Amino acid sequence: DAGVIQSPRHEVTEMGQEVTLRCKPISGHNSLFWYRQTMMRGLELLIYFNNNVPIDDSGMPEDRFSAKMPNASFSTLKIQPSEPRDSAVYFCASGLGDSQPQHFGDGTRLSIL
Amino acid sequence: QKEVEQNSGPLSVPEGAIASLNCTYSDRGSQSFFWYRQYSGKSPELIMSIYSNGDKEDGRFTAQLNKASQYVSLLIRDSQPSDSATYLCAVKKGNAGNMLTFGGGTRLMVKP
Numbered sequence: 001d002a003g004v005i006q007s008p009r010h011e012v013t014e015m016g017q018e019v020t021l022r023c024k025p026i027s028g029h030n031s032l033f034w035y036r037q038t039m040m041r042g043l044e045l046l047i048y049f050n051n052n053v054p055i056d057d058s059g060m061p062e063d064r065f066s067a068k069m070p071n072a073s074f075s076t077l078k079i080q081p082s083e084p085r086d087s088a089v090y091f092c093a094s095g096l097g098d099s100q101p102q103h104f105g106d107g108t109r110l111s112i113l
Numbered sequence: 114q115k116e117v118e119q120n121s122g123p124l125s126v127p128e129g130a131i132a133s134l135n136c137t138y139s140d141r142g143s144q145s146f147f148w149y150r151q152y153s154g155k156s157p158e159l160i161m162s163i164y165s166n167g168d169k170e171d172g173r174f175t176a177q178l179n180k181a182s183q184y185v186s187l188l189i190r191d192s193q194p195s196d197s198a199t200y201l202c203a204v205k206k207g208n209a210g211n212m213l214t215f216g217g218g219t220r221l222m223v224k225p
Contacts, residue, residue: 031211042217043157043201048210055210091156095211099145099164102203102213104156 002026004105006092012111018080021108024073025094033102034067034077035091043091049075082112116140117204119216127224132189134200134219139183142207146178146185149201151218157201161187192223 005024013019025032034046047057049069057067064083069075079086089109093102117138126132134148145164149157163169163176163185175188185204189196202216 033212043215045212048212050211056212098211099205100211101145101147101159101162102211103159104149107156 004092004094004103006090006105006108008108009106010109010111012113013082014113015083016081017112018078019082019086019110019112021077021090021092021110023075023077023092023105025075025092026096026103027073029094029096029103030072031095031097031102032069032075033093033095034075035093035104036088037091037107038088046077084112086110087112115216116206116214117202117216119200119202119219121217122220123222124219125222125224126192128192128194130192130223132192132196132221132223134187134189134202134221136185136187136202136204136216137183138185138202138204138214140204140206140214141180141183143180143183143204144207145205146176147203147205147213148174148176148185148187149203149215151199151201153198189221192221194223194225197221197223 032049037043046059047067052069089107091107093104095102148161151157161176169176173190177186199218201218203213
């Protein structure tokens with residue numbers, strides 16, 4: 001079975017540019033999560049979708065961040081404009097139903113210069 | 114108090130020894146508990162899940178849950194250098210939908 005697929009794996013861009021991260025969850029999973037991981041702050045939940053609907057976006061740091069899930073097999077996380085402090089590894093994870101674990105993609109390593 | 118707490122380590126054990134990783138959580142309504150392993154530069158990988166009090170064994174791994182003490186642990190028997198990684202404890206709180214709250218992780222080093 002294919003796992004969670006994220007693209008790109010690495011992204012290096014200059015501050016002020018728009019960044020779009022993409023995620024394809026595991027087929028049949030109804031929950032999707034975007035996380036950010038840094039050495040200082042660890043793994044932070046940014047936003048959580050259930051059945052394509054955003055349920056909790058309290059972790060989204062500010063208005064520069066937005067996330068969409070137009071259908072069950074695709075989600076995007078967009079940063080506009082990007083800043084150096086956004087540099088981190090961004091993970092997408094998906095899960096199936098209550099009490100079930102989440103499965104992570106390989107992540108996108110984002111560097112904003 | 115953090116919602117899910119782990120000792121950051123590093124925890125250093127010799128090869129062949131038992132590694133004991135601990136995690137405490139604050140929400141008494143928490144229902145599901147997970148251990149993830151994360152190698153440096155890689156994504157978290159699920160290794161154990163536990164839902165009821167007691168022990169759950171899977172190969173060299175044993176997860177232990179004590180809801181009264183709000184404590185979950187992971188034992189790794191016959192530790193191998195390949196077990197060297199950061200271990201993340203994750204808890205699904207009682208009213209959190211499908212969200213997990215992660216601890217900061219414990220870095221384990223198994224020395225040959």
